[in-house]
Amino acid sequence: MFNARDRRSFKTEDAGDSKPESQKLNFYDRPPRHDVTLEEFEICALNRLRILAEIESSLARNRSWEEMKTQTTQQCKNYLPLDTEEDRKQDHVSHYVLRLAFCRSEDLRRRFIKAEGILFRTRFDEVLKADREQLLDSQRLHWLKVEETEKQNHRNELYSLYPPIKPEDVRNTSFNRDTYYKVRWTRVPDLIEKRKVFLSGGWAYVPGREQSSIIFQEFEDRLARALELTARSLPRLDEDSRLVPILDNLSNGFVAGVSSEWSSSTEGKNGEITAEMVDHHARNDFPMCMRTLHEQLRKDHHLKHFGRLQYGLFLKVLGLPIEESIVFWRKSFDRITDDKFNKEYKYNIRHSFGLEGKRANYPAKSCQQILSPGPSEHGCPYRHYSPENLQTALLANYSSQGLTSADLPEVVALVKSGHFHVACTRVFEITHASCGIKKGDGVGGFESVTHPNQYAARSIELRKGDIKKEGT
Amino acid sequence: MEDVEMDVASPEVMLTFYNRIYPFQSIFNWLNQGHTPTKRFTHREFAFTLQNDVYLRYNSFATYEDLKKQVCQYNPSRFEIGPVYSLRPRDRKTARPGAMVPLERELVFDIDMTDYDSIRTCCSGADICKRCWGFIAAAVHVIDDAIRKQFGYNHLLWVYSGRRGIHLWISDKEALELTDDQRKAIVGWLTVVRAEKSEMAKKTEIHTPLKELPPLLKTALEHLKYTFNDLILEDQDPFSSDEGFEHLLRLITDSGLAARLRDQRKAGSTSKELWLIILKATEGTRILQAMREDIIFHYTYPRLDAEVSKHRNHLLKAPFCVHPKTGRVCVPIDPIQVDDFDPAEVPTVNQLMKEINTANTSTESSSLPDWHKTALRPYIDMLDKHVQGIMDDAKRSKGTDLSW
Numbered sequence: 070m071f072n073a074r075d076r077r078s079f080k081t082e083d084a085g086d087s088k089p090e091s092q093k094l095n096f097y098d099r100p101p102r103h104d105v106t107l108e109e110f111e112i113c114a115l116n117r118l119r120i121l122a123e124i125e126s127s128l129a130r131n132r133s134w135e136e137m138k139t140q141t142t143q144q145c146k147n148y149l150p151l152d153t154e155e156d157r158k159q160d161h162v163s164h165y166v167l168r169l170a171f172c173r174s175e176d177l178r179r180r181f182i183k184a185e186g187i188l189f190r191t192r193f194d195e196v197l198k199a200d201r202e203q204l205l206d207s208q209r210l211h212w213l214k215v216e217e218t219e220k221q222n223h224r225n226e227l228y229s230l231y232p233p234i235k236p237e238d239v240r241n242t243s244f245n246r247d248t249y250y251k252v253r254w255t256r257v258p259d260l261i262e263k264r265k266v267f268l269s270g271g272w273a274y275v276p277g278r279e280q281s282s283i284i285f286q287e288f289e290d291r292l293a294r295a296l297e298l299t300a301r302s303l304p305r306l307d308e309d310s311r312l313v314p315i316l317d318n319l320s321n322g323f324v325a326g327v328s329s330e331w332s333s334s335t336e337g338k339n340g341e342i343t344a345e346m347v348d349h350h351a352r353n354d355f356p357m358c359m360r361t362l363h364e365q366l367r368k369d370h371h372l373k374h375f376g377r378l379q380y381g382l383f384l385k386v387l388g389l390p391i392e393e394s395i396v397f398w399r400k401s402f403d404r405i406t407d408d409k410f411n412k413e414y415k416y417n418i419r420h421s422f423g424l425e426g427k428r429a430n431y432p433a434k435s436c437q438q439i440l441s442p443g444p445s446e447h448g449c450p451y452r453h454y455s456p457e458n459l460q461t462a463l464l465a466n467y468s469s470q471g472l473t474s475a476d477l478p479e480v481v482a483l484v485k486s487g488h489f490h491v492a493c494t495r496v497f498e499i500t501h502a503s504c505g506i507k508k509g510d511g512v513g514g515f516e517s518v519t520h521p522n523q524y525a526a527r528s529i530e531l532r533k534g535d536i537k538k539e540g541t
Numbered sequence: 542m543e544d545v546e547m548d549v550a551s552p553e554v555m556l557t558f559y560n561r562i563y564p565f566q567s568i569f570n571w572l573n574q575g576h577t578p579t580k581r582f583t584h585r586e587f588a589f590t591l592q593n594d595v596y597l598r599y600n601s602f603a604t605y606e607d608l609k610k611q612v613c614q615y616n617p618s619r620f621e622i623g624p625v626y627s628l629r630p631r632d633r634k635t636a637r638p639g640a641m642v643p644l645e646r647e648l649v650f651d652i653d654m655t656d657y658d659s660i661r662t663c664c665s666g667a668d669i670c671k672r673c674w675g676f677i678a679a680a681v682h683v684i685d686d687a688i689r690k691q692f693g694y695n696h697l698l699w700v701y702s703g704r705r706g707i708h709l710w711i712s713d714k715e716a717l718e719l720t721d722d723q724r725k726a727i728v729g730w731l732t733v734v735r736a737e738k739s740e741m742a743k744k745t746e747i748h749t750p751l752k753e754l755p756p757l758l759k760t761a762l763e764h765l766k767y768t769f770n771d772l773i774l775e776d777q778d779p780f781s782s783d784e785g786f787e788h789l790l791r792l793i794t795d796s797g798l799a800a801r802l803r804d805q806r807k808a809g810s811t812s813k814e815l816w817l818i819i820l821k822a823t824e825g826t827r828i829l830q831a832m833r834e835d836i837i838f839h840y841t842y843p844r845l846d847a848e849v850s851k852h853r854n855h856l857l858k859a860p861f862c863v864h865p866k867t868g869r870v871c872v873p874i875d876p877i878q879v880d881d882f883d884p885a886e887v888p889t890v891n892q893l894m895k896e897i898n899t900a901n902t903s904t905e906s907s908s909l910p911d912w913h914k915t916a917l918r919p920y921i922d923m924l925d926k927h928v929q930g931i932m933d934d935a936k937r938s939k940g941t942d943l944s945w
Contacts, residue, residue: 226756254692255715255723262729264755271693271715 093151093196094189094204096288098295101161109159110166111315116148117163118319121184126491126517128183132509140515141191151192169312170319172300177320181296186289193281205284215249215274226267227274248277257283321441342388344397350387353470354528356493356521357450358439359383360466370404377414381421382433386522391422435520436490451489456481463496470500493518497528504531550868550890552592556616558890559609561897561911563861564921569605570928571698572622574712574935578604581645586623586630588856589615598623598856599630618865621856625717643853648694648716648724650731651857652680654705656844659788662777669705671883675772677707678879680843682768683761684709685876687731691757692716696931698924699879701887703864703871708857712931714938721852728850733758733842754834762834765841773812773840780812789815792836795829798822860924861917863890872920873927888916 123144127137149163150156164185171181193201220227227249234240254273260266260282267274275283342350351363362380366372372380377398384394395418399410416425423430440449450462460477476499483492494517498506511517512527550558573582587608589597597615602608612620623630624646633641654673658665663672681699688694688711696712719727754762779785786806793799798819805818819836823829849855862871868889874882893915900914912921 229754229756229759253715254726255719258723258726262726264730264757267756268691268730269693270690 091154091157092203093157093200094192095157095161095164096204096291097161097164098291100165101158103158105162107311107315109162110312113149113159113163114166114170114315114319117160117167119148120144120188121167121181122519123516124184124187125180126488126494126511128187136509137187138191138194141188142195143515145188145192151196166316167319168296168299169303170316172296172303173320178293178296178300182289182292185292186285189288190285193284205280213251213272215251220249223267223269223274227276230265230267231276250275250277250280252283257286259286321437342390342393344389344393344400347384347389347397350525350529353532354525356518356524357462357466357496358448359521359525361450361462366401371402374417377417378421379434379439381418382431383521383525385422386433387525391419391424394418394422433520433522436493436518439521440489449489449493451484451492456484459484467496467500471502472496472499490517490519493524497524501528501531504534506531549866550863552616554890554894555592555618555863556613557894558863559612559616562893562915562917563609563612564912564924565605565609565612567921567924567928568859568861569608571712571924571931574931581625584625584627584629584644586626586854586856587859588621588623589617590619590621591615591617594618599633601626601630601632619862620859622859623856624853645717646853648711648719648727649850649855649857650684650709651702651846651849652677652684652707652709652843653702653846656846660773660777660779660785660840662779662782662785669884671885672776674882674884675768675776675880676841678882679765679768679772679841681707681874681876681879682764683843684731684845686760686764687757691730692727696927696934697876698860698927699874699876700860701869701872701874701882701884702858703862703869703887704867704884707874708860708871710857710860714935719853724853725851728845728847730757731843732845732847733838734844754831758838761842762837765837768841769837774816775813778812779840780815781810785812786815789836792832792839793819794832795822798829861920870917870920872917873923875923893917 120141124137124141127140132140145151149160151160167181171177228244231240231244231247234243251272252275254261254268254271257266257273257275257279260273260275260279261268266276266279347363351360355363359380362372362376365376366380381394381398384397389397395415398414398418402410402414419425421431436449440452450459454462460474460481463472463477463480464474476495480492480495483489483495494511495508497512497518498508498510509515512523516523518524569578569582570576572585573579575581582605583601583603585601586598587600587602589600589612591597600611602611624643626633627642627644628636628640630641654661654664654669654677657673657676661673661676664670685697685699688697688709694711694713694716696716698710698712700708700710702708773779780789790799790802793802801822802815802818806815819833823833849857858871860871860873863869864871868891869884869887870890870893872887896915897911900911912918
C-alpha cells in the first residue's frame with residue numbers, strides 16, 4: 070500500500086522498537102504493516118475524515134479551544150476510539166489513508182496538517198501522563214537535559230524568563246523543581262520569535278512545561294515533510310486502480326465538509342409525510358438548496374431532469390412515499406396533460422424509488438455531491454450564488470424565521486473562505502434559535518450540515534418538540 | 542562630503558574596475574565555501590542592474606570566470622546575490638513550474654540609516670556622516686554580540702552598503718539552511734524597535750510591567766547605556782530642538798513628569814540637562830525606571846529592515862560593488878573597529894583608478910594583481926581571511942562526515 074522505499078527505511082529504524090499500536094499516542098512515523106481490506110480502508114478513513122472535517126468547521130466558527138476539545142473528544146469516542154489495540158490499528162491505518170488522499174495539493178496538505186495537529190493536541194491533552202511519557206520515550210527528539218550545575222550557572226537568566234507566579238517563593242520552588250531541556254533554536258522558532266526562552270550558543274533552554282509546544286511543532290513538521298514525500302511518490306501508486314477512486318472521493322469529501330453516510334436510515338420513520346405537507350416543510354425546514362428547487366417548481370410549474378432527480382430523491386428520503394410522490398409531482402406539473410405526465414415523468418419517479426429499471430434504491434444526494442460541479446444546475450446556493458444574490462436569497466427565505474441582515478456578514482464571510490457547509494449550519498442555528506439551538510450546536514451533537522436530509526430531518530424533529538412543549 | 546556624493550563613476554571606469562580590481566575569486570570562495578565549484582555557486586542567483594536601470598534576474602554561472610565575463614559584458618552599475626536554488630536559475634524555464642525553490646542562503650541583515658531619521662539630528666534621508674555612523678556602530682555591537690553568543694554563529698561578514706547603511710552576511714552551515722519561518726523568528730528575537738515608516742511613531746514598549754527585562758536585552762542595555770550617553774546626549778542632542786523634544790515627550794508615559802519637563806525646559810536646555818531631570822524623577826519606582834530604559838532602547842537599539850532577512854529569496858547587493866550614487870566601494874568592516882569607521886574615508890572607484898594608474902607608471906613589479914596596489918587591499922585581505930575561516934570549518938565538518 071505504501072511505497073517500498075519508505076518501508077525499507079523504516080525497517081532499519083524500528084528494530085527492537087515496540088509497535089506503534091501498543092501506545093495510545095502515535096506520531097505516525099511508521100506506516101501500518103498489516104493487511105487491510107478495501108472496505109476497512111474506506112470506512113476507517115471516513116471515520117477519521119468526519120472528525121477532521123468537524124475540527125475544520127470548528128476552526129472556521131472560531132470555537133474556543135475548550136469547546137473544540139470537548140467536541141473533538143466526543144467525536145473521537147464515537148468514531149475513532151483508542152481503547153483497544155484494534156482501535157489503534159484503525160486509527161493508524163486511517164491516518165495513512167488520509168495522507169494519501171490529502172498529499173496532492175498544497176492547500177489540502179496545509180488543511181490536513183492543521184486538522185491532524187489539533188487532533189493530536191486534543192489527544193495529547195486527554196491521555197494519561199504515562200501515555201505521554203511513553204510517546205516521548207519512543208521518539209528520539211534529541212533533547213538534552215540541562216544538568217543542575219548548568220542550570221545554576223544560568224540561573225538569573227532562566228529565572229527572569231520564568232512565568233510570574235505569586236507569591237515569589239512559590240515561583241522560586243516551582244522554578245527549582247522544573248527540568249530544563251536544551252534544543253537547537255531552529256526547532257522552536259515560535260518561542261524564539263517571542264523571546265520566551267533563554268538562548269546561548271544556538272541552544273534554546275526550554276522549561277519542561279513548554280515541552281508540549283515543541284512536540285506539537287515536531288508533529289506538524291514531520292507530517293509536513295512526510296506529506297511532501299508521499300506526494301512525490303504518489304504517481305507510482307496508480308498500479309492499484311481500486312484505490313484512486315476512494316482517495317479522490319475522500320479528498321472531495323474534505324472540501325464539502327465530509328462525505329456523509331447520512332442516507333436512507335430514517336426512511337419510513339416519518340412515513341406520514343404527504344404531498345400536502347411538502348409546502349409547509351419547505352417553508353420551515355428545508356435547507357436553502359431545496360427551498361430554491363421548491364420555489365422554482367412552484368414558479369415554473371416544472372423542473373428540469375436533474376432538478377427533479379435531486380429534489381425527488383430528497384423528498385423520498387424525507388419520507389414521502391411513492392404514492393404521495395406521484396401525487397406531489399402531478400399536482401406540481403399542473404400545466405401538462407395526464408398522458409404526458411404518465412409517459413414522460415411517472416416512469417422516472419418510480420425509477421428513483423427503485424420500482425423500475427435496475428431497481429436500485431437510489432440515495433439522496435449529499436452536500437458533497439451537490440457541491441461538486443456536475444451536470445446539475447441546481448447546486449449549493451452558498452457555493453454558486455454571488456454574494457449579493459446570496460444575501461437577498463437568505464433574507465427572502467429566512468427572515469420570517471429570525472434571520473436578520475445583521476447575521477449576513479458572518480454567513481457571507483464563511484462562504485468567502487470556502488466553508489459552505491459551515492455557512493449552511495450557521496443559518497440552521499440562526500433559524501432554529503427559537504427551538505433552543507445556540508451558536509455552535511450545529512444540527513445535533515455539534516455536527517455540521519453534510520446532507521440536506523440531515524438538515525431537514527433535524528429541523529422537523531426540533532419543531533415537533535417545540536410544538537409538544539407548547540402543548541403541555 | 543559633498544565632493545564624495547559627486548564622485549560618480551563613468552561606465553568606462555566601472556568596466557576597468559570590474560576588469561582589474563573587483564575580487565571575483567574571493568567572492569566565489571566566500572559563496573562557494575570551497576575551491577571546486579559546487580551547487581552553492583552554480584545554482585546561485587545573480588541579478589544585475591544595468592547602467593540604464595534595466596534589471597536582469599535569474600542569472601547563474603558555472604565558474605567565477607564566467608561571472609566575471611558576464612559582468613564585464615553587461616558592465617552593470619551593481620549586482621546582487623540571491624539564494625542557492627534547487628536548479629540552476631538560468632535553466633528555470635526548462636523546468637516544470639514550481640520545481641525551482643530556494644534551498645540555501647546566507648542569513649542577511651540590513652540596517653539602514655533612514656530608519657533612524659526621526660531621532661538623528663545631523664543628517665536626514667540618504668546622507669550620512671561620521672556622527673550618525675554612531676547609530677550604526679551601536680547596532681553592529683549589539684547584533685554582532687547577539688548573533689555570536691546567543692545563536693552561536695561565527696562566520697559574520699559586515700559590509701558597508703556604500704551609502705547610509707550596513708549589511709551582515711552569516712555563512713554558518715546552520716544559518717545557510719534556515720527556513721523562512723526560522724529567519725522570521727530570529728528577526729523577531731532581535732527586533733525591539735519597530736521601524737517607523739509613518740509619522741505615527743509607535744512607542745517602544747519593551748517592558749511589560751510585571752516581567753523583568755529578557756536576558757538578551759539586559760546585556761544589550763549595559764552597552765547601550767554608554768551609547769546613549771555619548772551618542773544621544775553629548776553628540777546628537779535631539780531634545781534641544783522643539784521637534785525632538787516632542788518626540789521624547791511621546792515616550793514619557795507619566796503625565797506628571799511630562800508636565801514637569803515642559804515647565805523646566807528653557808530656550809537653551811540641552812538634552813543632557815533634560816535627561817538629568819528624567820533620571821531624578823525615575824529613581825526608585827520600577828515602572829518609571831522601565832520607562833526610562835525603554836527610552837534608551839528607543840534611541841539606540843538597532844533598527845533592522847526586517848523584510849530583507851525574512852525570506853531566503855531576497856536579493857542583496859554583493860560586497861565590493863560600487864554604490865552608484867556615491868562611487869564608494871561596499872567594503873567589509875571589522876566589527877571590533879566599527880566605532881572608528883568613517884564612511885567618508887571609504888575608497889571610491891575613481892580614487893582606485895588613480896591608484897592603479899600611478900602604480901603602473903612607477904616601476905613596481907607588475908606580477909601582482911592590480912588590487913594589491915590600491916587602497917582596497919586591506920579590505921580584500923579581510924574578506925579572504927574571513928573566507929579562510931569558513932573553509933576551515935567546512936573542511937572540518939567534512940572530515941567528521943568521512944569518518945562517519
